[in-house]
Amino acid sequence: MTALLELERVEARYGQVRALRGITLEVGEGEIVAVLGANGAGKTTTLRAVSGTVRRSGTIKLAGRALSGGPEAAAKAGIAHVPEGRGTFSELSVTENLRLGAYTRRGKIDPDVERMSAWFPWLIERGDQQAGTLSGGEQQMLALARALMSRPRLLMLDEPSLGLAPLVVREIFRIVRELNEKEGLAVLVVEQDARIALAAAHRAYVLEVGEVAVTGTSADLRETESVRRSYLGY
Amino acid sequence: MRRNAVPVALFAALVAVVAVLPAFLTDFRAQQFAYVGIYLIALIGLNVLTGYTGQMSLGHGAFMAVGGYTTAILMTDHGVRDLWTIPIAAVVAGIAGFLFGIPALRLTGLYLALATFAIAVSTPAVLKKFEGFTGGGSGKNLFGLKELTGGIGGVHILGWKLNFNNWLYYLCWTVALVSYVVAWLLLRGQTGRAFRAVRDSETAALSSGVSLARYKTLAFGVSAAYAGVAGSLFAIATTYVNPDTFPVQLSIFLLVGVVVGGLGSLTGLIAGAVFIEFLPLWAQDVSKSPGAPGVIYGVILIAVVFLLPTGAAGLLRRVATLVRGRVGSAP
């Protein structure tokens, strides 16, 4: 499996606080990888380091090429980062949110809008609705659709289950898995809910205080009771 | 006890310098330094408002106008001696400031700056309108009035004879130094602490029981009173007032003085006052063009925000800390 995203001894800090103390991980082409751990372990910061939203040191490579610069550069390189809280442009309409998702693309984007409507039919019907008035679950799906509009190489999701009902969360992960199986989309997902993340992901990393504590395939992690108890909380 | 020793010594030195300076100055320079004293008074007031309660005002020229016109009207229409008009001007301007402070409570930062700016721009128009009161466009002339102390023939004090300009100098600086001491006393105690609490965090101040409303309006009233005194002395020094005596530029220059000089310390305020008075002259050395002072004010203001956020006073403080550090670690 060729590595799409490689992180080597990546460090990041917020002011004086070292949030990441040397993270090494990778995401292969067509893989879904989960990043798990308790609050404050550095999960969100890991995604931020990749998209360049936070200052970081260490090596980050996308398809073998070093990634540097801010979020704009990461977006251009093909990374779609859906941040905590969905990142919805709440004052703009649903359609405008989608159009923004395709910002880095040149040429016509109508075919992509149609693709999205296949995955999320209601998007087209509610195109003119102000995005801020959508429900939490709908906003999450809009965020997903927005990310996909750019035809990314890597999709990064930060806590997609946050604040959503279990049924909605299951639906979202189902769609993510289908996208992965049908279109080979590589996904890096940060999750608090280890159970549902492991059900969808191929591999996972468990972070603790800014470092990788445990890693392995989802099956291994689920089956090893000591790991489940100590790190995953069930 | 030791903590207060240095500032008191410095203050005493300042008083000595102020007392002796006119002996070394020409008549014209003495008058200029008198204006420095006037601006200093206004800046002390602005310091209370902005430095201590964090409210920004672009309209203090209007409060100076209130003070200046109070003095002029009392002198020309009611025959009051100029010196007695000064405290009255302080009270009138203070009340105006306090009254403005009440609605100003609802305005924060940006919007307060906007509202006070609009007041400064509208002041000349209002002054022109109420002619019966203010003398309209031609204003009021104080020159030659018997109520103007020392206006004709100078002043005799304690056996010394002072001409008008020197008298003006001593008058302004006496008032300035007294004002500073008054402000210092005010800010030392509970009031000062409350002011600072308001500036640093309104919510924290609220939750510790400080009545925001009371202290914010008080700060406005106090700073306006100071501006009123400055305006009153301004009228006396200039010997006339008209709507153009207190234009919006004056309010802006007061702000410039406070930013460039730095808030918080007397040194900074004096630096600011000197800057306001002498910059147009220094600018003339650069270029005779009437636009030069404006350009230089603007450039310096921007440069200070970029490079010296705490103004000249902050720079001096840093230098002083460096020096003290060296001295302290000498074997």
Next chain:
Amino acid sequence: MANFFQQVVSGLASGGIYGALALALVLIHRATGVINFAQGEMATFSTYTLWTLTQNHGWSYWPALGATLAISFAGGFGVHQFVIRPVERGSVLRVVIVTIGLLLLLNGAMTWIWSGEVRSVHSPFPTRTIDIAGVAISIQDLGTIGVSIGVVILLGLFFRFTKIGLALRASATNPAEARLVGVRVPLMLGVGWGLATMLGAIAGALTAPTVFLDPNMMQAVLIYAFAAAVLGGIDSPVGAVVGGLLLGVGLNLLGTYVNFVGADLRLPAALTVILAVLLFRPAGLFGKRVVRRV
């Protein structure tokens, strides 16, 4: 009755100017959270540029205006890049002080370069009046109304239907998320400033023929623009324009029919509007109520 109609029309004309400058203020406030106290001087500077091109270099009006708009855009963009960006992150009041520094600098520079003499600027519109239903209406006024409304509509279409317009709107409301989709936000904010400066140039070009050009020309207009922006809601572009028109007509009618106000107290009247709105309905006519985060 004829007078009433005339006052309304000329009120709409001056209101269109207030609205254009107010729109500039709103654009900048939406994008960078700052009230640009130098907006008036920037507009005057643009107008002087127009004057120089037509008077000193003999250009004809429309090409000169086009060049002025381009120069204004570049100027606004440059000011944001070099003067505002370095202090954008800090306290809002610091940025305000910088804009005030800009105000002083530009005002002095204009006096320096072009001297304080009052100059006349020709209007692209004929100075005659035409007869509408028995009332004499100035063509200058009609032209001003037309240009103001036209510019506003153009800008609206730009924001709504172009990719850059969308990126600008996104940068103003959600800069962090905009960066994540690849928008170069600092660049967009600079574009916003450039557009605002262009609006100011138009406001200045429309003002100059009637009041003559001098360095202080736009100081009063700036206050009216503040009042219009506050009245309409400081973050609402529609509000800025509607506020401007309402203010223009309102001040004219107030001045005509209330003797006390007359022509002398227009500025204080605008000040009263500002204070009244900020005190009783801070969100303005079209703005949103802001919840104060404790």
